[in-house]
Structures are given as structure tokens and as C-alpha cells.
Amino acid sequence: MKTVYQRSKGLMDAPTHYCPGCTHGVIHKLVAETLEELGIIGTTVGVAPVGCSVFSYNYFACDMQEAAHGRAPAVATGIKRVHPDLAVFTYQGDGDLAAIGTAEIVHAAMRGEKITTIFVNNAIYGMTGGQMAPTTLVGQKATTAPFGRDKERQGSPLRMCEMLATIDGCVYAERVAAVDVPGILKAKRAIKKAFQLQLEGAGFTFVEVLSTCPTNWGLTPRDAIAWLKENMVPYFPLGVYKQ
Amino acid sequence: MTHEIIISGFGGQGVMAIGKTLAEAGMHEGLAVSWLPSYGPEMRGGTANCAVVLTSGEIISPMVQEPTELIAMNKPSLTKFEPTIAPGGMVFVNSSITEIKAQRTDIVAYYIPCLEIAHELGSAKVANMVMLGAYIAATGFIRPETIREMLTHIFTGPKAALVELNVEALRRGAGCVDG
Amino acid sequence: MKELWKGNEAVAEAAMRAGCRYFFGYPITPQNEIPEYLAKHMPARGGVFVQAESEIAAINMIYGASGAGARVMTSSSSPGISLKQEGITYLACAELPAVIVNMMRGGPGLGNIAPSQADYYQATRGGGNGDYRTIVLAPASIQEAADFTQEAFDLADVYRMPVIVLADGTIGQMMEAIEWRTPPRRELPAKEWATNGHRGERPHNIINSLFLDVADCEEQNCRLQERYELIAERETRYEEYMAEDAEVLFVAYGTSARLARAAVLKLRAQGVKAGLFRPITLWPFPEVALHARAAMPSMKAVIAAEMSTGQMIDDVKLAVNGIRPVYLVGRSGGAMPMPMELVELALEVLA
Numbered sequence: 001m002k003t004v005y006q007r008s009k010g011l012m013d014a015p016t017h018y019c020p021g022c023t024h025g026v027i028h029k030l031v032a033e034t035l036e037e038l039g040i041i042g043t044t045v046g047v048a049p050v051g052c053s054v055f056s057y058n059y060f061a062c063d064m065q066e067a068a069h070g071r072a073p074a075v076a077t078g079i080k081r082v083h084p085d086l087a088v089f090t091y092q093g094d095g096d097l098a099a100i101g102t103a104e105i106v107h108a109a110m111r112g113e114k115i116t117t118i119f120v121n122n123a124i125y126g127m128t129g130g131q132m133a134p135t136t137l138v139g140q141k142a143t144t145a146p147f148g149r150d151k152e153r154q155g156s157p158l159r160m161c162e163m164l165a166t167i168d169g170c171v172y173a174e175r176v177a178a179v180d181v182p183g184i185l186k187a188k189r190a191i192k193k194a195f196q197l198q199l200e201g202a203g204f205t206f207v208e209v210l211s212t213c214p215t216n217w218g219l220t221p222r223d224a225i226a227w228l229k230e231n232m233v234p235y236f237p238l239g240v241y242k243q
Numbered sequence: 244m245t246h247e248i249i250i251s252g253f254g255g256q257g258v259m260a261i262g263k264t265l266a267e268a269g270m271h272e273g274l275a276v277s278w279l280p281s282y283g284p285e286m287r288g289g290t291a292n293c294a295v296v297l298t299s300g301e302i303i304s305p306m307v308q309e310p311t312e313l314i315a316m317n318k319p320s321l322t323k324f325e326p327t328i329a330p331g332g333m334v335f336v337n338s339s340i341t342e343i344k345a346q347r348t349d350i351v352a353y354y355i356p357c358l359e360i361a362h363e364l365g366s367a368k369v370a371n372m373v374m375l376g377a378y379i380a381a382t383g384f385i386r387p388e389t390i391r392e393m394l395t396h397i398f399t400g401p402k403a404a405l406v407e408l409n410v411e412a413l414r415r416g417a418g419c420v421d422g
Numbered sequence: 423m424k425e426l427w428k429g430n431e432a433v434a435e436a437a438m439r440a441g442c443r444y445f446f447g448y449p450i451t452p453q454n455e456i457p458e459y460l461a462k463h464m465p466a467r468g469g470v471f472v473q474a475e476s477e478i479a480a481i482n483m484i485y486g487a488s489g490a491g492a493r494v495m496t497s498s499s500s501p502g503i504s505l506k507q508e509g510i511t512y513l514a515c516a517e518l519p520a521v522i523v524n525m526m527r528g529g530p531g532l533g534n535i536a537p538s539q540a541d542y543y544q545a546t547r548g549g550g551n552g553d554y555r556t557i558v559l560a561p562a563s564i565q566e567a568a569d570f571t572q573e574a575f576d577l578a579d580v581y582r583m584p585v586i587v588l589a590d591g592t593i594g595q596m597m598e599a600i601e602w603r604t605p606p607r608r609e610l611p612a613k614e615w616a617t618n619g620h621r622g623e624r625p626h627n628i629i630n631s632l633f634l635d636v637a638d639c640e641e642q643n644c645r646l647q648e649r650y651e652l653i654a655e656r657e658t659r660y661e662e663y664m665a666e667d668a669e670v671l672f673v674a675y676g677t678s679a680r681l682a683r684a685a686v687l688k689l690r691a692q693g694v695k696a697g698l699f700r701p702i703t704l705w706p707f708p709e710v711a712l713h714a715r716a717a718m719p720s721m722k723a724v725i726a727a728e729m730s731t732g733q734m735i736d737d738v739k740l741a742v743n744g745i746r747p748v749y750l751v752g753r754s755g756g757a758m759p760m761p762m763e764l765v766e767l768a769l770e771v772l773a
Contacts, residue, residue: 012626042621045490057628063617065489065629068512071482074474078486078494079617081470082444086619104482107475263597267426270599276426278597282452282535303687304680305596308760 010035010061017055019126021214021221024053026178027120027187028060031091034192035062038199044087045079047072049101051093052126070101073108076115087198089116095125098134098158105164112169112203116194119160119206122213123232130216134158137231142216157235161208165241171203173242177210177233179225186238210236244299244384247307249324251292252316252337257371261314262293264375268389269297277305290319297384312382314374316357318343325350335378337370353377355419361412369412376416387413424599429564429589430455432600433497433523434463436571439602442493442521443469446483448476448502451535452591453525456497477502481509481522488518489629491616493575497523499591500541501532503549510584511550515631515642517615519578521571522556523587525594526729528756536756537591537677542733545588546705553643555650557585557657558704560675564598566702569605576608581653588704590729592677654706661700662715664690668697669720670768673712673738674727675701678759682727685764695720696768704734709741716742723771727751727759747771 007013010032018024035041044062048054050069057064067075072090080088097105097119108115124142125131132142132149135157139148149157165173172194176187187209194205210232212224219227248265252258259280266278280293294307308327313334315321318341321334328334330349339358355377361370379385391410398405427435434456437445445464447457457473464471474480480496487494498506503524513520526541528534548554557577561567567589574585617627633639664686665671672682679700689696699715701708716724724746726735732752739748751759751767 042623043619045617045619047486054632057630061626063620063627065486065617066516066632067485068482068508071478071485071509074479074482075486075489077472077479078444078446078483078488079490081472081483082487082490082492083618103475104479107479110475111472263426266597266599270424270426276597276599278426279592280595282591282595302598304684304761305592305598306677306681306758306760308762 008032008036010041012059012061014058016059018052019215021212021224022052023178023211024120026184027118027209027211028056030178030184030188030191031089031118032060033188034195037192038195040087040195040199043085044089045083047076047079047088047090049090049092049096051096053091053093053120054127056091070096070099071104072096072101073104073113073115073117077108077111077113080113080115084114087116087195089118089195091118092120093126094119094121094123094133094135098160105160106167109164109167109170109204109206112171114198114201114203116198116205117207118191119208120211121160121208121236122211123157124213124216126213126216135236137235140231159236161206161241164206169204170206170242172197172205173208174206174240175208175210175236175238177228177238179210179212179228208236210238246297246312246382246384247310248295248297248312248314249292249307249310249327250295250314250316251290251320251324254291256316257368258291258316259293261371261375262295264390264393265295265297265378265385267393268385271389271393272385274299275302277302279305292320312378314378315341316371316374317341321345333381335374335381337374339370353381353420355416357416360415364408364412364415366408369409372409372412373416376413377420379413380417381420387417424601426597427564427568427600428455428597429567429593429595430525431459432564432568433571433587434459436568437495437521437575438463438467438469439604440493440572440575442495442575443467444487444492444494445469445496446472446474446480446487446494447496447498448474448480450499450502452527452537452594453497453499453523455594456523477505478508481506484520485509485513485516485518488513488520489516489617491613491618493519493579495521495523497525499525499527500529500538503541503544507544507550510556511548511552511554512631513584514548514550514554514556514646515552516629517582518584518629519582520584521574521578521587522584523571524589526588526590528754534756535591537729537758538754538756539590539676539678539729540731540733540754541588542704542728542730545586546707546737554646555705556583557581557653557706558588559585560588560702560704561593562676562679562700564593564596565600567593568600568602573605576605576610577657579610580608581649583649588676590677657703658706658708658711659702660708660711661702663698663700665697665699665715667695667720668718669695669722670772671697671699671715671721671724672727672764673699673701673724673734674759675704675734678727678729681759681761682764684761685768688761688765689768694768694772701734707737707741709737712738712741713743716746721746723747723749725749725751725764725767725771727764729753729758
């Protein structure tokens, strides 16, 4: 019998806890494939965030550390400075990276830490149950913005890719959306490129992946994808911001 | 034998350096020593002081409440610390910038024109060494050779000429208390 | 050979002598000479110094580097240590060794930069969230600051936990003559848990402090508590001074113990039998030894002396357990329990 598809060796044989229709699974797969294709599963340490992907330490086949909320770039800095020969990545959500951990991500980029950050932006706090994120769109409802995000009182969403691209130590920043086949292929290329640049010692590399949260958005998976394209992409334009 | 010394003055007068030199010299003489600075914003030009304890026994506490000797490099230091000096103690006053005299009669006071002497030697920077020279001469428990030896380790290479300048400053300070 | 060393620099040098090659920190007075010394000397010894963007980032770099298998240290002073509590509780739960130096200053809040001992509760009760402890070593001299810092690394590795060297601005800023000596080396367990790349030769390692399942989380807590009991049994340390025949006993640690020692001598000179009990490990607190000393028939009173409004005195009272009256000389905001105050109180309570 011919094998037409198999799980990447970069992933453990573990059922994930993600909700139906969530794109974390796809993004995990892209990272895992990258580790496998680059032959670095055994020489990589990943850092999991606090948020929906907190359990990613159970899913990735490389060594993993679980960081405090927002501190993944600091934890990754510690690992990379001890083992400059290893690949080190953080996998973070929008609350983790763009709210509580803003200082850590900005300064990891400033120092030009030779790490890769995979930033999953779904414009909502998933694990804690749908609270407002720093990337929640104006007008978008959240449990802590029940009338929709109000620009006057809650400000406008942070665009992390654009922000980090201004920092000298950041050598690569790209925003992708892993919600359809062309987008997933682009996301894979971006993630792989980020890891390759890290292995070359170029500096800090950053890939923002726009992602859906059907559960907390209150939409079916298919509608969530449509909502992302119609609402998130115009505010968070896809593309390469730093190269 | 125990000496508990407070050295006080403006930041930049070399107050900490007098203390450190005394502590290190004491250590070379086989004494137990401690050096405790006031620290923080004082270091940026305000008043600064340090406490030095030198003893042939063991150091109980590095904190000096009742100094056996006070080195006052300016007037505020004399005013502040004179009342704390142990009866029978000594005070060394930098008379170049302190016009007042010590008030107490149960202590011995020496007035050292540190700045004038330093200027005569060609460097205002050695004013603190003039004071140190006066102190070690009046107290007599640290040999000048010990400090000279230390200076030869501090000032090496192109700075070696500074050894003699500092030694001369010590000697001139000593002259102020020998009478 | 004796050398004159400033406390902060001695701590920094001691860390490198103990094999620490990774330091992550953030400036704060009165401990700045620690990061400054390491910034200057780490590179020549093949080490890494990183000035982090905050104390929070620094302690999390410690977490990452420790999890990666390295000997690591960070240092700060009171307000900065408050910020580090997040990382310390994670280190405790994830069972990661680390050395954390706190050169305490006046508080609460921004307080001042004067010496203080007001972080006793924070250091000895865990400090962060959850049920955990850290070993707390309290040096009273520069020699001890150098010795204890070196020992702290072995303790951290043996018990896989954060160890705190708790001193104050006085110890940090003071210079004393010390001798460099190597503490007796302990047998160190291999760090098989480290995330240093499995290279396909072992299962993947996970450094983690999340135990979502109730039974798992309780089991982890019990594991930690068992270890803490073992530490209390094996590692409790204290020193006594003229305590054998004392009728009044000072209990003091660190800088305060120096002052209490002076008070003991002053009282002895007046014919009063005073003594000093100095806890060296603040956690585990030497409660058994202190109880035995307080229970001596000659003992009339116990006086806690500390640079806080009364924190260690709680542990003193727990140890004495009501068999003797316990009094306090507690000074705060940078003030110290001066020998004369201690003498006066001792004479008063004995009268």
C-alpha cells in the first residue's frame, strides 16, 4: 500500500485539544514540517506560551519549555544564549505576545536574538474565553468589549509585524494567513525561511499568522475563514515587512 | 587596638579613596578591616562619607556610631560628626575650606590646609593624600612604607611618576601634625 | 592571602568561581556593582552577560537558561525582586536551579536605597503564588557573601530549586578582607531533564509548571513538600555567639547580627550574660536549635533585632513557642537596630 500522507516527525503522536476549525493545528503542522525538512527536530528547543497553544509542548517533538505569560522571548533568549548551536523558537498568541509580553518581544527583536517567533493572531483571547485582545478589531465584540471594541476608549489594534519591522535587530518579518491552500503554502514558506535565516545567524525572525477562532468568534469554521478575509486582512495586510 | 574612623566630605574630594586606602593598608598590616560607604545620590556631588574600622581583634560591627577619629574634608562634615566623636578621640579638619574650629575640648583637633599644600605640590588631586598623611602620622598605627608600597602597585607604567607625588603629599600632611 | 573586596563584587566573582557563566539582570541600586562586574569580566571567562529590559524578562531568561542546563544567576534589590516573583514561582514549580541575589533596600514601594531587611517574609514564604519555598542564605560578612554565593549554586543543583542569597545594601556596598576558598563540593545530579536538544537519542524533554489535572498538581506539590522537609533536615544552619550561659538572647541575621554582636559585648562588659543566635538559613529557619537555646534554664528573655518592623520575629516566636517572652527591636526605612538600643532593651527586660 502506498503512503500518501503521514504525520510529520516534528509532531508527537498526541491528540490535540484545539477546537474544531481552529487553525492552530495547521500552523503546528507547518512548524513541525519545517523542523523535519531542515533536519533539526533533535537540535531545536521550542517555547510554548500561555494561551490556547499552552499545550504545544506536548505536540512538538523537539525539546520544549513552557514559559510564563508573555515571557517566551525572554525564555528563548536564555536558551539560545546557552546553546547558540540550537534552533530556538517561540510560539505565541496575540494576548501573550502583543499585550503582556510586548516588552519581551520588542527587546528580543532589539537585541537581534537569533530566534524565530511564530505569532498566531486570531484577534481574541481564546483560552480564557473570548476576552478582548490587543489585536481585536474596532467594532469586534469580545466578552470584555461586549458592545464592540471602541476606538475612543480601547484604542486601535496593534500591528506587530509593522512595529517589529522597524527594529534593526529584526531581519525578517512576514504576515501570512493560514486559512486556505495558497495561504497555507505561503505560511509554510515564510516559517521555513525564518528558521533558515535563524540557522544562518542572521538575527531575529518573525512570522505572524492570521488565524481563526470559530468558538469565540461565534462562527462556523467556514464563516470564520470568510470573516478573517473580510475583516482582518484589510487591517492586517499580508506580506513581507522586513527582509 | 581598634580605630573606628568616619571620613566625610563633598563628592569628588577623594573621601572614599582615603577610606579604601586606609582599609587596604590596615589589611597589609595584618589588621581586620572594613570599609562602609554612604552610597547613592550622595556620590553625584553631594556629601559623601565612609566608615572604616581597623582592629587587631575581630570586627564586630562595620557600622561606626562613635568614631575614634573623624576626618572632616569640609565644614558640614565637621558640624555633623563632631558631636559623635568618642571622648579622647581626634578630628582632622581640612582647614582649606573649613573656617570654623572644633568646639569640643575632650578631643584633639588637627587643622590641615590640604588644598594649599596640594597646590604647592602642583596637583589639587592629592589633597586627600595630604589628609591621609596627617592621619597616619598622628595615629601612628600604619607605616607610611605600607602605603608607598601600595602606591607602586596602583601607579605603574606611564603613571609611575605619580608615586612620588603622592608620597610627597603624605609626607607634607604628616608634617602638619608633627609640629 | 587576604584581599579587600566590596560585597557586590565579591558576590559576582564568587558566582563565576562557582562556574556560573550566564547572568541576566536589570540595574537597581544598591546592587549595581554585581551586573557591572559581570558585564566586565564574564566575556573573558567565556560567559554571557545580558542586561534585560526588565527584572521580569531577566528572571525568565534565567528560567530558559536554567532549563537549558546552565548554571545561572540574577541579582536585584527589593522592588526588582518583587518583579521577579513571577519567575521564581515558575522556577520552583518547574524544579529549575537558579541563584537569586537580593541586596535589600528600604520599602515598601520605591522606598529608598538604604539597607533594609524588610523582604524577610517575601524571601522565606516563597514570595510568589503557590506553595513553595526557596532556600535562603543570609551572609553577615563579605567572606560569607563570597562563600554562600558559591554554595548556593550547589544547593540549587542538588535540590533543583531557586536559592536566594539575602543580604542588604550594607553587605553589598561594604568592603572587607576576604580569602577566596572553594566550599566543599557536593555530588551533583546529572541534568537529564535539560532541554538541550535530544538529537533523537532520548524522548523530548519538557520544562513545565502547568499541571492542569488536580491529581497531578497535588502530586507535584507533595513532591516539592517532601523535598523541603528533607532540606529542613539536612541544610538548616545557624551560628551562636556567647549563647551557652546567656540569660538574654538576641536573634538576628545578616547586618543586624553584626550589631547584635556588638551589643552582646557591651552587655558582657557590664556583667550581663547576653548571647546571640544567628540564623544563617532563614528558610529553613533553625527553629529546633533556637527552641533548645531559649529553653535553657538560665534564659530569661529573647530579643529579635531586625531591619524591619518585625518579620523574622514571627519565626522566632514560633520557635520559642511561648516558653520565654520575645521582644523586638525593629528599625525600618534604612535605620538599624543600633547596639545601644539593644543594650537598653536587654537591661529593661531583665530588670
